[in-house]
Amino acid sequence: MLRLSKLTDYATVILSFMAKDKTQVLAAMEIASMTGIAQPTVSKILKLLVNANVLISTRGAKGGYALARTPEEISVAAVISALEGPIALTECSISHQGCEQASGCDIRGNWGLINQTIHNALESVTLADLTRPAAVPEEVFVPVASLYR
Amino acid sequence: MLRLSKLTDYATVILSFMAKDKTQVLAAMEIASMTGIAQPTVSKILKLLVNANVLISTRGAKGGYALARTPEEISVAAVISALEGPIALTECSISHQGCEQASGCDIRGNWGLINQTIHNALESVTLADLTRPAAVPEEVFVPVASLYR
DNA sequence: TTAAATAGGACTAGAATAGTCCTCAATTAA
DNA sequence: TTAATTGAGGACTATTCTAGTCCTATTTAA
Numbered sequence: 001m002l003r004l005s006k007l008t009d010y011a012t013v014i015l016s017f018m019a020k021d022k023t024q025v026l027a028a029m030e031i032a033s034m035t036g037i038a039q040p041t042v043s044k045i046l047k048l049l050v051n052a053n054v055l056i057s058t059r060g061a062k063g064g065y066a067l068a069r070t071p072e073e074i075s076v077a078a079v080i081s082a083l084e085g086p087i088a089l090t091e092c093s094i095s096h097q098g099c100e101q102a103s104g105c106d107i108r109g110n111w112g113l114i115n116q117t118i119h120n121a122l123e124s125v126t127l128a129d130l131t132r133p134a135a136v137p138e139e140v141f142v143p144v145a146s147l148y149r
Numbered sequence: 150m151l152r153l154s155k156l157t158d159y160a161t162v163i164l165s166f167m168a169k170d171k172t173q174v175l176a177a178m179e180i181a182s183m184t185g186i187a188q189p190t191v192s193k194i195l196k197l198l199v200n201a202n203v204l205i206s207t208r209g210a211k212g213g214y215a216l217a218r219t220p221e222e223i224s225v226a227a228v229i230s231a232l233e234g235p236i237a238l239t240e241c242s243i244s245h246q247g248c249e250q251a252s253g254c255d256i257r258g259n260w261g262l263i264n265q266t267i268h269n270a271l272e273s274v275t276l277a278d279l280t281r282p283a284a285v286p287e288e289v290f291v292p293v294a295s296l297y298r
Numbered sequence: 299t300t301a302a303a304t305a306g307g308a309c310t311a312g313a314a315t316a317g318t319c320c321t322c323a324a325t326t327a328a
Numbered sequence: 329t330t331a332a333t334t335g336a337g338g339a340c341t342a343t344t345c346t347a348g349t350c351c352t353a354t355t356t357a358a
Contacts, residue, residue, distance in 0.1 A: 002151070002153065002229060002233060002236050002237070002238065002267075003237060003238055004151065004238045005345095005346070005347085006346080006347065007346080007347075007348095012260075027302085027303065027304090028303080028304075029303090038348075038349085040348065040349050040350070041347075041348060041349085043304080043305095044347090044348080044349090046304085047304080047305070047306080050304090050305090057303090057304060057305085058303085058304080058355095058356085059302095059303060059304045059305080059354075059355040059356060060301095060302070060303055060304075060354090060355045060356025060357060061300095061301065061302040061303060061355090061356055061357045061358070062302075062303080062356080062357060062358090063302075063303045063304060063355080063356070063357090064303075064304085065304090076263065080151060084151060087151050088151070088152060089151065089152055089153045111161075111279070114225065114270070114271070114274055117270050118151075118267055118270060118271075121263070121266050121267060121270060122263070122267075125263055130260070154314095154315070154316085155315080155316065156315080156316075156317095176333090176334065176335090177334080177335075178334085187317075187318085189317065189318050189319070190316075190317060190318085192335080192336095193316090193317080193318090195335085196335080196336065196337080199335090199336090206334095206335060206336085207324095207325085207334085207335080208323075208324045208325060208333095208334060208335050208336080209323090209324050209325020209326055209333065209334055209335080210324095210325055210326040210327070210332065210333040210334060211325080211326060211327095211333080211334080212324085212325070212326090212333075212334045212335060213334075213335085214335085
């Protein structure tokens with residue numbers, strides 16, 4: 001289904017809540033109660049986001065989490081790769097180790113192009129865009145195929 | 150990892166083999182031996198592609214599978230959705246049933262936009278593009294964020 | 299010193315995926 | 329008419345992945 005994991009979905013909810021909140025530092029428990037996501041799950045997600053430098057943490061009493069950058073500077077791609085690892089549609093795009101398909105491997109170059117296109121698409125959408133009121137343009141069309149010709 | 154399933158990966162290998170082959174009708178076993186993918190797995194994939202009208206099948210002796218359209222008319226999006234169902238990054242994009250997140254649901258409109266962008270990107274790449282020798286352009290950049298402003 | 303927090307991992311249950319196999323239906327050719 | 333070939337459809341299993349929880353150590357404020 002080419003879909004994101006539930007945890008990534010939660011992450012976007014958590015991050016957009018944090019982006020809208022004025023408070024600088026929020027504890028995991030506060031975030032949990034405000035978003036309705038279970039506290040252990042929230043903690044797990046926050047830790048991953050810290051490791052990916054999307055959030056900054058402060059330990060100890062009065063500690064908590066804060067955005068590492070402004071919402072405009074946090075891309076959806078960064079969030080996804082924080083939770084799910086590198087954005088790549090096919091195994092081959094990550095490493096060429098397991099690619100022993102004799103007759104199909106000349107496809108890979110073009111798959112890489114698709115991967116990159118999607119990555120760039122996700123890179124260009126920021127947390128600020130997500131928190132913005134929904135925009136529903138008439139038509140959204142990005143002709144990737146034209147890049148090949 | 151935002152990645153495609155192994156079966157979808159196989160499907161692209163199978164389809165590009167079929168696109169390059171001159172023979173009109175190929176049996177599942179022939180495809181299996183030519184691609185190196187196990188026969189039962191090949192059959193499973195071929196059946197899914199028939200159901201999605203990407204391939205046409207002929208039963209009985211001398212039967213087999215053939216492309217339903219020219220490679221130029223078969224999009225990567227069609228292949229992906231044949232194997233994995235509708236292309237949608239979040240659960241919410243498919244149905245709004247399970248969306249009981251109180252504070253985060255105004256994100257959805259924008260997620261939908263991202264979904265559509267990626268869908269269009271995959272729609273615009275065809276089987277013909279995949280079989281073509283790999284093109285490696287200097288830069289591929291599709292500024293999705295500009296659509297919001 | 300104590301309480302409040304995060305860090306880092308282990309662990310479990312459930313779901314999804316990959317892969318195989320079996321039976322039935324359709325077609326061709328002898 | 330019969331036998332051989334080939335796809336259709338679905339059941340089934342094993343493995344992997346995901347979601348979610350929990351425990352212990354570390355850090356910091358009061």
